[in-house]
Amino acid sequence: MVDWNLAVATAQRLTRPGPEVSRDEARAIVAELREHAQASETHVRAFTRMFGDAEPSPHGTPVLIVDRPGWVKANVAGFREVMKPLLGKMQARRPGGASGLVLGTVGGKVTGVEVGMLLSFLSSRVLGQYETFAPPTRELPAGPVKLGPGQAKAGRLLLVAPNIVHVERELDVDPHDFRLWVCLHEETHRTQFSAVPWLRDHIEGEIQSFLGETELDPSTVIERVREAVQSFAGGGNANADGEADDGRSLVDLVQTPTQREILARMTAVMSLLEGHADYVMDGVGPQVVGTVAEIREKFTQRRASGAGRLDQALRKLLGLDAKMRQYRDGERFVRAVVDEVGMDGFNRVWTSPNTLPTKAEIAKPAEWVTRVHNRGE
Numbered sequence: 001m002v003d004w005n006l007a008v009a010t011a012q013r014l015t016r017p018g019p020e021v022s023r024d025e026a027r028a029i030v031a032e033l034r035e036h037a038q039a040s041e042t043h044v045r046a047f048t049r050m051f052g053d054a055e056p057s058p059h060g061t062p063v064l065i066v067d068r069p070g071w072v073k074a075n076v077a078g079f080r081e082v083m084k085p086l087l088g089k090m091q092a093r094r095p096g097g098a099s100g101l102v103l104g105t106v107g108g109k110v111t112g113v114e115v116g117m118l119l120s121f122l123s124s125r126v127l128g129q130y131e132t133f134a135p136p137t138r139e140l141p142a143g144p145v146k147l148g149p150g151q152a153k154a155g156r157l158l159l160v161a162p163n164i165v166h167v168e169r170e171l172d173v174d175p176h177d178f179r180l181w182v183c184l185h186e187e188t189h190r191t192q193f194s195a196v197p198w199l200r201d202h203i204e205g206e207i208q209s210f211l212g213e214t215e216l217d218p219s220t221v222i223e224r225v226r227e228a229v230q231s232f233a234g235g236g237n238a239n240a241d242g243e244a245d246d247g248r249s250l251v252d253l254v255q256t257p258t259q260r261e262i263l264a265r266m267t268a269v270m271s272l273l274e275g276h277a278d279y280v281m282d283g284v285g286p287q288v289v290g291t292v293a294e295i296r297e298k299f300t301q302r303r304a305s306g307a308g309r310l311d312q313a314l315r316k317l318l319g320l321d322a323k324m325r326q327y328r329d330g331e332r333f334v335r336a337v338v339d340e341v342g343m344d345g346f347n348r349v350w351t352s353p354n355t356l357p358t359k360a361e362i363a364k365p366a367e368w369v370t371r372v373h374n375r376g377e
Contacts, residue, residue, distance in 0.1 A: 002083075003112030004076050010116025011072040015123050018068060018162025019169060026161070029179075030065045033159050036180045037063045040187035043284045048188070048276075049343050050195035050350065061190060063157045068123040071160050075119060078133045082207055127167065127182050128159045130189035132200055155200070157190050159183070171298040177291045184284050188277040196350045203269065210262045267326065268359040272349065275330015279338070329362050336365035341373060348372055 021029065045051055066074065132155050159182070168178040193199055285292030337346045349355055349372070361368035 002115060003108040004080055004115075006109055006112035007115040007119065008073055008076050010113050011076075011119040011123060012069045014117065014120035015068045015072065018124075019166050021165065029161055029165060032176065033065050033161060033164070033179055033183065034063060036183040037157065037159065037187060039288075040180070040183040041191070043288060044184060044187045044191050044280055047280055047284050047343075048191060048195075048347070050191055050347060061156050061194070063159065065159050065161050067162055068160065071123050071126060071129070071158060072119045074131055074134070074158055075129075076115075078131055079115070082133045082204070083211065123160075124163060124166070126160055127163050128157070128186035130186060130193065131156050131158055132193060132203065155190070155193055157186055159186065167299075167302075171295070171302065173295050173298060174291045177289045178295055181281055181285060181289050181292060181295055184281040184289075185277045188280040189273065192273055192276065192350075198352070199350070202353050203266075206262055206266050206269075210259055210266070213256050213259045213262070264359045265356075268357050268362050271326040271330035271359075271362045272333065272357055273330070274326045275328075275332070275334050278327050278331040279334040333357060333362045333365045333368075337369060340365070340369050345369075345373065 064070070064074070134156050164179060164182055165175070168175045171178070282292065282296060285296070289295070334346065337349075349357065349368075355372050357365075357368045361371070
């Protein structure tokens with residue numbers, strides 16, 4: 001149902017080259033990013049106290065320095081893993097015989113091109129990523145290595161070297177400080193999933209529930225898309241955040257009510273994870289990143305300014321504007337909770353899925369503190 005090889009080929013054909021660097025410069029950048037990733041592990045664990053007073057063992061998860069095509073390949077592999085149940089369900093619903101075969105072949109190529117175009121757009125914008133749903137078999141320098149059940153869920157950290165170099169040049173900041181600053185953010189994500197064993201399975205369960213609710217009837221899907229496009233194109237019916245006047249975004253309009261409930265929970269979780277990473281990178285920053293204040297100021301301005309009209313339209317369509325709000329709202333939540341109950345008090349958020357904040361609590365941290373810390377009883 002999805003031609004994954006065509007998706008990779010399409011993305012690689014459309015992906016723009018990164019900034020020009022010499023071979024020696026490239027080697028030095030890769031080496032420095034590896035050093036910063038290793039150093040960040042110690043800084044993040046000490047600051048977050050997510051492992052408590054215990055001496056934590058090494059992550060045991062790889063750090064991969066990749067270029068844009070490498071990022072594309074890694075994400076296609078992750079997509080294939082997380083979408084297997086949905087694609088299997090769609091395969092079972094496909095008509096039999098020659099018509100079904102033609103439908104699958106044509107549909108798979110169309111979807112492959114669409115996925116490739118999406119990945120091409122994103123490949124020049126991602127600085128780093130903790131790949132939560134990496135496949136069990138990974139291509140390492142020594143060749144394919146089959147990992148055990150526990151390792152298969154360990155994930156891996158990706159740092160996209162050309163994008164980091166591009167942004168540090170665009171912002172005109174100290175490159176060594178910026179690279180460490182980025183590593184602090186991404187290392188926080190790796191620490192979140194290493195210290196909280198149930199987190200990955202919880203997120204995967206939510207994603208599978210969301211995909212399981214996907215409407216497979218083409219006529220229904222087309223009708224929902226038409227409704228969404230008409231609402232989005234209404235002009236006066238959308239607010240500054242690109243949301244319809246009923247408070248629902250373009251993406252929301254093509255979802256079922258159950259999917260909206262799941263998405264609300266997922267939005268809260270992602271706001272927590274991204275906001276926590278931003279809080280940590282800025283909290284550790286003054287100790288190890290000399291120009292952290294300048295970097296944060298310029299980086300925040302860059303996030304807020306966006307780009308041209310086409311880029312802004314794509315951001316709204318893909319939900320990237322919502323991701324920007326997740327950084328902001330999540331960081332405010334973490335800061336407010338830590339100010340109120342301290343870091344150890346905040347870390348109760350990692351106790352179980354029941355202690356994760358709701359979407360409403362992200363906006364009102366005091367309500368989470370009251371619920372989880374039994375305030376007011």
